[in-house]
Amino acid sequence: xxxxxxxxxxxxxxxxxxxxxxxxxxxxxxxxxxxxxxxxxxxxxxxxxxxxxxxxxxxxxxxxxxxxxxxxxxxxxxxxxxxxxxxxxxxxxxxxxxxxxxxxxxxxxxxxxxxxxxxxxxxxxxxxxxxxxxxxxxxxxxxxxxxxxxxxxxxxxxxxxxxxxxxxxxxxxxxxxxxxxxxxxxxxxxxxxxxxxxxxxxxxxxxxxxxxxxxxxxxxxxxxxxxxxxxxxxxxxxxxxxxxxxxxxxxxxxxxxxxxxxxxxxxxxxxxxxxxxxxxxxxxxxxxxxxxxxxxxxxxxxxxxxxxxxxxxxxxxxxxxxxxxxxxxxxxxxxxxxxxxxxxxxxxxxxxxxx
Amino acid sequence: xxxxxxxxxxxxxxxxxxxxxxxxxxxxxxxxxxxxxxxxxxxxxxxxxxxxxxxxxxxxxxxxxxxxxxxxxxxxxxxxxxxxxxxxxxxxxxxxxxxxxxxxxxxxxxxxxxxxxxxxxxxxxxxxxxxxxxxxxxxxxxxxxxxxxxxxxxxxxxxxxxxxxxxxxxxxxxxxxxxxxxxxxxxxxxxxxxxxxxxxxxxxxxxxxxxxxxxxxxxxxxxxxxxxxxxxxxxxxxxxxxxxxxxxxxxxxxxxxxxxxxxxxxxxxxxxxxxxxxxxxxxxxxxxxxxxxxxxxxxx
Numbered sequence: 001x002x003x004x005x006x007x008x009x010x011x012x013x014x015x016x017x018x019x020x021x022x023x024x025x026x027x028x029x030x031x032x033x034x035x036x037x038x039x040x041x042x043x044x045x046x047x048x049x050x051x052x053x054x055x056x057x058x059x060x061x062x063x064x065x066x067x068x069x070x071x072x073x074x075x076x077x078x079x080x081x082x083x084x085x086x087x088x089x090x091x092x093x094x095x096x097x098x099x100x101x102x103x104x105x106x107x108x109x110x111x112x113x114x115x116x117x118x119x120x121x122x123x124x125x126x127x128x129x130x131x132x133x134x135x136x137x138x139x140x141x142x143x144x145x146x147x148x149x150x151x152x153x154x155x156x157x158x159x160x161x162x163x164x165x166x167x168x169x170x171x172x173x174x175x176x177x178x179x180x181x182x183x184x185x186x187x188x189x190x191x192x193x194x195x196x197x198x199x200x201x202x203x204x205x206x207x208x209x210x211x212x213x214x215x216x217x218x219x220x221x222x223x224x225x226x227x228x229x230x231x232x233x234x235x236x237x238x239x240x241x242x243x244x245x246x247x248x249x250x251x252x253x254x255x256x257x258x259x260x261x262x263x264x265x266x267x268x269x270x271x272x273x274x275x276x277x278x279x280x281x282x283x284x285x286x287x288x289x290x291x292x293x294x295x296x297x298x299x300x301x302x303x304x305x306x307x308x309x310x311x312x313x314x315x316x317x318x319x320x321x322x323x324x325x326x327x328x329x330x331x332x333x334x335x336x337x338x339x340x341x342x343x344x345x346x347x348x349x350x351x352x353x354x355x
Numbered sequence: 356x357x358x359x360x361x362x363x364x365x366x367x368x369x370x371x372x373x374x375x376x377x378x379x380x381x382x383x384x385x386x387x388x389x390x391x392x393x394x395x396x397x398x399x400x401x402x403x404x405x406x407x408x409x410x411x412x413x414x415x416x417x418x419x420x421x422x423x424x425x426x427x428x429x430x431x432x433x434x435x436x437x438x439x440x441x442x443x444x445x446x447x448x449x450x451x452x453x454x455x456x457x458x459x460x461x462x463x464x465x466x467x468x469x470x471x472x473x474x475x476x477x478x479x480x481x482x483x484x485x486x487x488x489x490x491x492x493x494x495x496x497x498x499x500x501x502x503x504x505x506x507x508x509x510x511x512x513x514x515x516x517x518x519x520x521x522x523x524x525x526x527x528x529x530x531x532x533x534x535x536x537x538x539x540x541x542x543x544x545x546x547x548x549x550x551x552x553x554x555x556x557x558x559x560x561x562x563x564x565x566x567x568x569x570x571x572x573x574x575x576x577x578x579x580x581x582x583x584x585x586x587x588x589x590x591x592x593x594x595x596x597x598x599x600x601x602x603x604x605x606x607x608x609x610x611x612x613x614x615x616x617x618x619x620x621x622x623x624x625x626x627x628x629x630x631x632x633x634x635x636x637x638x639x640x641x642x643x644x645x646x647x648x649x650x651x652x653x654x655x
Binding site (some may be wrong): 031034035042083085136139140142143145146147149150153154157158160161164165246279280286287289320322323324325326327328329330332333336337339341 | 438452458462463468626629637646
């Protein structure tokens with residue numbers, strides 16, 4: 001089944017994720033019952049602790065912001081036919097670069113200059129990490145899946161070393177606080193969000209998703225990128241340099257994931273901390289998958305996974321929060337399984353109807 | 356004495372790599388991407404700790420561990436062979452699933468979010484005082500069914516791939532499933548068998564970790580499955596070379612552990628070695644790594 005057909009069918013767009021969520025709910029019920037609790041009560045707590053109050057909602061929005069960036073990073077790669085498993089390392093590198101930029105600036109630099117400077121640094125940091133697998137793919141045909149996985153370990157070890165050896169504050173695993181470039185929290189505008197980490201980066205996330213949509217579907221370069229992903233041989237025949245597209249797609253994907261570092265570093269803590277990415281890069285794969293690699297679907301899928309993630313904390317009093325890690329994985333497997341399966345069933349039904 | 360200690364420690368660190376990498380080679384040679392080694396190992400380590408704790412027997416732990424890890428492999432096979440799901444996606448998801456499931460049941464079984472209670476392992480020679488670090492104790496620590504399995508695993512996989520009909524079929528479905536099918540061999544069945552066998556082999560690595568440390572700790576595999584995958588790729592999917600890669604990676608770690616006091620190289624740089632070498636090998640700077648032709652491709 002070609003990517004075009006997969007994307008075109010309305011039924012697969014909505015049916016497959018719904019079936020997947022249903023499967024996840026069943027697994028969730030089993031886990032809850034195995035812990036001796038009532039599923040209804042747990043789901044009620046989950047909703048109450050996320051969308052039911054301003055603090056919970058703020059946390060969901062904060063988590064969804066990072067996931068939007070990593071989801072876009074994976075989705076853009078997939079549009080070019082590449083599997084970017086490196087968002088975790090790209091996100092960390094972006095956050096680190098943003099913190100370095102913020103530390104480099106003297107205190108008192110106006111936000112209008114400092115914030116864009118730090119953002120560019122974040123995108124550049126992630127972009128460099130994304131460019132490596134892109135270049136190796138373009139030049140040597142090296143599998144971007146393996147290179148990005150391996151590079152995650154290398155980048156995280158390198159950043160850990162830099163922070164541990166040179167930059168940490170006291171006994172902590174984080175850098176000093178940045179001098180300039182901090183973004184305001186949402187609670188400064190809407191006091192209800194008080195205490196939650198939601199911040200102005202969410203605006204950047206929405207704008208970035210829109211920009212990616214415009215790039216993919218409204219520009220020549222975006223067309224070249226999608227053509228490469230849909231049918232590399234045909235794209236090459238049509239005059240597109242496939243190697244260059246691969247390099248460009250991975251570099252852009254890295255930059256997108258890197259920008260996600262802004263959410264934690266500029267928006268939340270104002271420093272880089274070892275391990276802040278905390279799996280958001282890997283969750284980006286789930287977000288892209290459920291969001292159907294579409295810039296409009298990705299933020300919605302990010303909200304879904306952010307809700308599940310924050311919901312774990314809300315129910316932790318009666319069932320282990322680890323339940324949501326299981327559910328997240330089940331959703332991914334179920335979507336991966338149901339998308340080809342739903343397509344197959346639809347195709348066989350269509351055959352039966354027409355014959 | 357120092358050399359003996361170095362060799363023994365290298366072999367012990369290499370054991371989970373050798374076992375998981377043998378599973379990785381088998382799975383990938385059959386065309387199924389082995390991103391899940393980490394998840395299979397973690398699952399088997401947890402099941403081994405549970406089995407060994409409740410039966411107070413490492414052998415029961417071994418059985419439970421292999422059963423658990425192979426079940427995780429069966430889930431992978433079901434999704435990627437039967438349902439033709441994307442192997443990379445399913446692989447990543449099973450790794451996440453393994454972390455979540457083991458954490459959840461760690462709380463359910465032992466009411467802890469960090470580790471299981473102490474469980475019996477395969478130690479038959481218990482020395483105390485100075486003797487505990489003496490040559491006899493060092494060598495005795497190698498007389499462990501799982502260390503021996505680790506030494507045998509990759510040569511065994513090499514022999515199976517080279518000499519058995521099953522091995523030939525595995526290579527055929529990994530390179531050109533259509534060719535195997537035209538000879539009346541079901542590629543799906545061969546892949547199922549290879550993934551289940553790979554799951555069992557990899558599980559032994561997870562069992563070793565749990566029983567060697569006498570407990571399960573949260574996320575105790577800590578990337579070892581990926582190091583094993585790195586070894587499989589760096590060894591160009593050839594079992595003997597993969598074994599050398601495993602021992603090489605383990606030796607680098609041992610070197611770093613034993614020289615920790617000297618602060619010669621930061622530990623983070625030693626951690627990077629397997630991954631950097633793999634990237635270099637994939638780029639083909641030294642001896643290009645060429646994957647099986649049908650790796651990751653579902654059967655038509």
